[in-house]
Amino acid sequence: MFPQVRMRRLRSGKIRDMVRETELSANDLIYPMFVDETIDSTVEVSSMPGVQRLPLDKVVDDAKDAADLGIPALILFGIPEHKDETGTSSYGEEDIVQQAVRAIKEDLGKDMVVMTDVCMCEYTSHGHCGIVNFETEEVLNDPTLDILGKIAVSHAKAGADIVAPSGMMDGMISAMRTALDEENFKNIPIMSYAAKYSSAFYGPFRDAADSGFQFGDRSAYQMDPANSDEAIREVELDILEGADMVMVKPALPYLDIIYRIKHEFKMPTAAYNVSGEYSMLKAAAEKGWLDENKVMYESLMSIKRAGADMILTYFAKDLARMLK
Template identity: 60%
Template sequence: MAFPTQRMRRTRRTPGLRGLVRETHLRPDDFIYPMFVAAGGDVRREISSMPNVFQLSINNAALEAKRVYDLGIPAVLLFGIPDAKDEAATGAYDPEGIIQLAVRAIKEAVPELIVVTDVCLCEYTENGHCGIVDGSSGEILNDVSLELLARTATSHAEAGADIVAPSDMMDGRVAAIRADLDREGFENTPIMSYSVKYASAFYGPFRDAAESAPAFGDRRSHQMDPANVREALRENALDLEEGADMVIVKPALPYLDVLRRVAESSDVPVAAYNVSGEYSMIKAAAENGWLDERAAVLEAMTGIKRAGADIIISYHAPDVAAWIS
């Protein structure tokens, strides 16, 4: 039997050949870097479950944003850690709140950087839930929460945010936010919606970082069941109908099949959020010498992009940008 004429190894022999035929490429401008902004002066507090990720005061967040931008990363995603919380989440929509002040400072320090703000109530409520809770039943009140989420998004736009990103998973929040933004003259502010957000076990380190773990219960009444795909497509379609300009699938690596389905069915840019647990697993394995961190991270990020992500939100972003520059 004659040897096959097609030898697949021909184009794998050297780094140059492999690079020439590579189908999926990572670039620094594929990424958004998430940052945690904390109240206080000159804070740089490492998060124990997320090595090399920090809670930063506004002055240090501005410095970090400049460093990130100089690496070629075009955008940051801000999460706020206020100095006080209450039942009405007033810190979320306070014009002088932690995120509003941080947006102004970062835009002043790095005007060209795209500032995306997470829109949710969980970091600002005493109970750590994503919406307003009925005190008697413990139920999260969807429609009551919409008004406060819309106020929060508009206050971020007023502070100078380039994109608002609702992550709460309340029904109808994209439409409510779009209406409020337009009414207040921010019709050009895009909404990047967490359209497909699962009730995932991989958020644990984030809740340490954002100090937003629920005081009781969980988030399964509004975040999606990890077993469902068709539901994800329905959620995504509804957010697009309501006016989302970009959508997010969260988490990324355990949901690459969902990411592919969402990318194929969407006519807007699709982001994948490589979440805290995904980050911390690789960091922990690397610190124990169980795998090569650089190789593992680049393989994971390439897989996310290959599955259909136009944008990758990841705590690995600065390292990736430095490695591939």
Template identity: 60%
Template sequence: MAFPVNRPRRLRKNENLRRLVREARLSVDDLVYPVFVTHGRGVARPVESMPGICNYSIDRLLEELEEVAALNIPAVLPFGVPEAKDELGSGAYAEDGIIQQAVRAIKEAYPGLLVITDICLCEYTSHGHCGVVENGQVLNDPTLDLLARTAVSHARAGADMVAPSDMMDGRVGAIRRALDENGFADVPIMAYSAKYASAFYGPFREAAGSAPQFGDRKAYQMDPANSDEALREVWLDIEEGADIVMVKPALAYMDVIRRVKDDYGYPVAAYNVSGEYSMVKAAAQRGWVDEQRIVMEILTGLKRAGADIIITYHAKDAARWLREGRQ
């Protein structure tokens, strides 16, 4: 056997060499921190299935965001947990809704922090679905007006970006038109373009109280078996005016992230969702995994797959570890 001329290990023998040739680089600039906000004062109610995550009242959320701002995390993604729900999810687009109140408070306290708002009805509907329901069916077109109203109300409250997550056909175009017509042409849209009907959302549904009261969301969220369909969904959202496209969940869909990035070259967000977070936390609490190493490996893997933006409940920990130079 010929003596090897090519020895890849030459470039691995110490940390400085590894740094020089590192391909994917994770930065605090990549991170978005999702938070849950509810009514009341002095509320910091732990989410049992998401260790370290709470439902916050606005006053306590502002305290939580002090650390987020200090860590230089560029953006937050608040989800509302309303006091009351109805068939049409009116709390989503109410001018005094919980998200509208939270956005105003965040922008007043932390004007430099980007606030991205989720545009969906599921947290606000009594049936838990993402649109108008009639005779047990989620209706696409009647839902679009409500989503557009929600987006405009968020922009009016001061949201820097809106993120429709409902997976209704045509919602990006409807929201873009409504924003433009109401003087918010500069508000970008980050579309949940390839959002799968996933089992990884369970802890989020506990936190937001958004589980469907009948059936499931397979008739409008994507089949986990499909990736060609994801490219079609992304293309449609881009055609309708999306500025950023998203793949959700992240871990089981790295191939989709890569395909979207390669095919379109658009900014791509990956949502490292609640179930992915909770699995790591649970295993770490049992001493089965090294939490820091596995989190940083996952987030770096998402960057390697092509994600430009990573929405993750690990954002604060990751930002601290990056600041300390621990990767």
């Protein structure tokens, strides 16, 4: 009881640092990159200040910048020149992500862990994450699984260290694990977007990745923001199917989900600090309403404190510079 107990005794100088419970470092970060087959110079994403679409010949330089800042991993998203109803530009040997993976691994080797997003939305003409029945406007689960397996194998052949499926198709982890194992990629880990919510915070990403949908929405395959027990079931199923790491997306509105999943499963757990979370802080900082570095650090610290081992964030390079 006060005055014998004074909590402020531990809140100043070096003592404050010594008793800090949670540490945030560049080693916790995964840097998202957009590589665009349709451009020959860097293009700024208007709704995401500081984020660019990169032509193929710029991705290695950007990856080197991240490595020099101590960031250990990146995740690649591709924008193809050709889109069609079944996303055939997603799994070819010379498609854009496959070329980017080879270029980065040839230059940086083991100095950078290269992850790839495995989904169809960037490659389909309709913008949905799977095969579509146009009569009913339904995204078909089971026919999509074979294509996800092909994408994962093509990324592994190109040299990807980790594949990360994001389409929220039932059975996607099992399908990809089987496809990878059959092609002798038994040691390629899968990071599953296991608890991916149907969120309004994805808007700016769809500008960056050119992945807006032409009809309907994605609520039929992404999770209801009202549900938390469902997230536990989703994660458990993905683990049973062979996921090596799991992810919660978005991060800040779902800190409770990150906490529950980490404590329930004790699995390597990632959280995606998504485009809307990034853009709203950037916009407030540009207005002078918030201190950008301080709110960036506090936001990412909250994600780590909730239980995330890894954070995918567009702030990755900014935070790494600040920490240096």
